[in-house]
Amino acid sequence: MKIVKMPAFLLLATLVSWHTLGSPAFAMHISEGILPINWALVWFAVAIPFIAVGLRRVKQMAKDDLSAKPLIGLMAAVVFIISCMPVPVPTAGTCSHPCGTGIAAILLGPLVSVVIAGVSLLIQALFLAHGGLSTWGANVVSMGVVGSFTGFLTFRGLRLLRLNLAVAGFAAGLLADWATYLATAVELASGISGSAPFLPVFWKILIAFVPTQLPLGILEGAITAGMVTLLYRKRPDLLVKMHVIKPEEAI
Amino acid sequence: MNRGIGSAKKTLFIGITALLFAWCHHLPAAGSDKWPGVDESVVEKYAKDHGREASEPLINTDQGDLLLFVFLIAGVMGGFAAGYSWRMLVSEKTRNKM
Numbered sequence: 001m002k003i004v005k006m007p008a009f010l011l012l013a014t015l016v017s018w019h020t021l022g023s024p025a026f027a028m029h030i031s032e033g034i035l036p037i038n039w040a041l042v043w044f045a046v047a048i049p050f051i052a053v054g055l056r057r058v059k060q061m062a063k064d065d066l067s068a069k070p071l072i073g074l075m076a077a078v079v080f081i082i083s084c085m086p087v088p089v090p091t092a093g094t095c096s097h098p099c100g101t102g103i104a105a106i107l108l109g110p111l112v113s114v115v116i117a118g119v120s121l122l123i124q125a126l127f128l129a130h131g132g133l134s135t136w137g138a139n140v141v142s143m144g145v146v147g148s149f150t151g152f153l154t155f156r157g158l159r160l161l162r163l164n165l166a167v168a169g170f171a172a173g174l175l176a177d178w179a180t181y182l183a184t185a186v187e188l189a190s191g192i193s194g195s196a197p198f199l200p201v202f203w204k205i206l207i208a209f210v211p212t213q214l215p216l217g218i219l220e221g222a223i224t225a226g227m228v229t230l231l232y233r234k235r236p237d238l239l240v241k242m243h244v245i246k247p248e249e250a251i
Numbered sequence: 252m253n254r255g256i257g258s259a260k261k262t263l264f265i266g267i268t269a270l271l272f273a274w275c276h277h278l279p280a281a282g283s284d285k286w287p288g289v290d291e292s293v294v295e296k297y298a299k300d301h302g303r304e305a306s307e308p309l310i311n312t313d314q315g316d317l318l319l320f321v322f323l324i325a326g327v328m329g330g331f332a333a334g335y336s337w338r339m340l341v342s343e344k345t346r347n348k349m
Contacts, residue, residue, distance in 0.1 A: 031290055033306030034298045070339035077333035081326065088286050096289040127321055129313040132305075188294060192301040201301070208293040235340055 029121065029139045030184065032132025035191040043187060044137030047118070050145050054115035061112065067238060072112065075104040078227075079113075080120040083143065084130055087219065092211035098220035099143050102151030102176030103227050106169065107242055110148040117144030138191075142183035151176030151224070165232055165245070166225040173224025177217040181209045 035043070061068040082100035089096065104113035118140045124130035131139050155172035159165075189202035232239055236250035295305050312321045 029290065030294055031305035032308050034294060034303050036303070067340070070336040074333055074336035074340065077329045077336060081329040081333065084322070084325065086286075086288060093286065094289055094292050095286045123325070125308065126310055127312060128325060129308045129311060129318060133309055184294075188297065192298050192303050194301060196301070201297070205293060205297050208297065209289060212289050212293075238340065 029124070029131030029143070030135040030188060032125070032134055034132070035135050035138055035187070037134070039187070039191040040134045040137060042137075043135075043141050047114075047137040047140035047145065050111065050114045051118050051140065054111040054113075054118075057109065057111045058115055061108070065241065067241065068108075071238065071242070072108060072116070075100075075108055075113070076116045076119065079104050079116050080123065082223070083117075083120055084124055084128055087216060089212045089215050091215060094212045096212045096216050098173075098216055098223060099147050099177055099180050100220075100223075101143055101147035101180070102155075102173040102220065103169075103224045105148035105152035105176070106155045106172055106224070106228060106244060107231070107239075109242075110145075110152040113148035113152070114140065114144040117148065138184075138187045142187060143180050146183035147176045147180040150179035165228050169225035169228035170221040172221075174217045174221035176224075177220040178213060181213045182206065185209060 058072065061072070079100035082098050085097050086095040087097055088094075099117075101113050101117050104116050108116075118136075121131055121136055121139050121143065125133050125136055125139075151172040154175045155168050158168035158171055163171075185202055185206040188205050189198055193201040228239075228244070232245070236245065239245045240247050240250050298304065312318050
């Protein structure tokens with residue numbers, strides 16, 4: 001089994017590394033200096049309470065349940081890697097990346113996911129020339145807050161409607177990704193429109209995101225569904241503990 | 252028999268992956284020879300149209316191949332953290348079973 005999988009894995013790993021390393025940082029985060037200082041401060045003010053409550057939640061989770069720590073570590077690594085991995089979109093001829101906050105929010109809750117996104121964005125802004133420090137608040141709000149809450153609420157809503165894990169996970173990942181870009185368009189339009197009317201600028205930016213993010217959202221949906229299903233197979237008890245599934249659904 | 256099916260699956264998977272990546276690299280050639288990120292093609296483009304330009308990051312690692320090196324380090328650390336956490340999660344289940 002291992003022999004069969006190894007060449008395919010190596011090929012994929014090589015191609016992914018080549019794509020990742022062979023190009024500069026292709027990001028969707030708002031770059032340093034793009035937003036005027038007043039708008040940057042507004043988004044900081046929105047992001048900070050979520051980060052503060054999220055940090056308390058992380059502390060509480062780590063104290064209550066030891067198995068939460070590796071799951072938080074895994075999700076932090078996943079969000080960090082996914083959100084700085086450029087994926088080429090042939091239909092648009094551009095690159096962008098999924099966010100990973102949908103899966104983190106499903107497994108750990110939206111507040112912990114906001115903290116994970118915040119830490120990832122900070123490291124990327126500091127060392128990877130990816131996003132910016134002055135725009136950190138805006139990026140946390142779009143990717144962390146909007147992405148996480150959209151993913152979480154979509155997943156829980158669809159599960160209430162008795163849809164299976166994979167379908168709910170797919171929809172959560174897809175909508176978390178699209179909502180992130182919708183929020184980015186709002187932030188960008190409000191920051192750069194100046195005296196011009198907000199809506200035309202907003203629509204222009206949103207429509208420009210569509211060719212890239214439409215297929216990438218589908219990819220993010222597939223990643224999210226795959227990860228939820230994989231964890232369901234490997235650690236159903238953990239999903240029960242995290243209130244992702246009911247005890248009677250565990251294998 | 253099973254081995255034959257596995258080998259066919261492997262060949263098919265490698266073939267499809269290779270075709271997909273080849274396709275990815277040929278299509279944009281119709282437009283330009285590079286793949287700009289949406290930060291460049293959307294965010295910075297529209298910001299520039301409205302008089303806002305991106306400034307240099309506080310720690311500018313985007314200099315020559317330095318950024319590739321930093322990405323490599325970040326990838327290695329992220330990959331290690333993900334693998335280590337995954338192993339802990341799976342081994343915890345094994346311990347629980349024992």
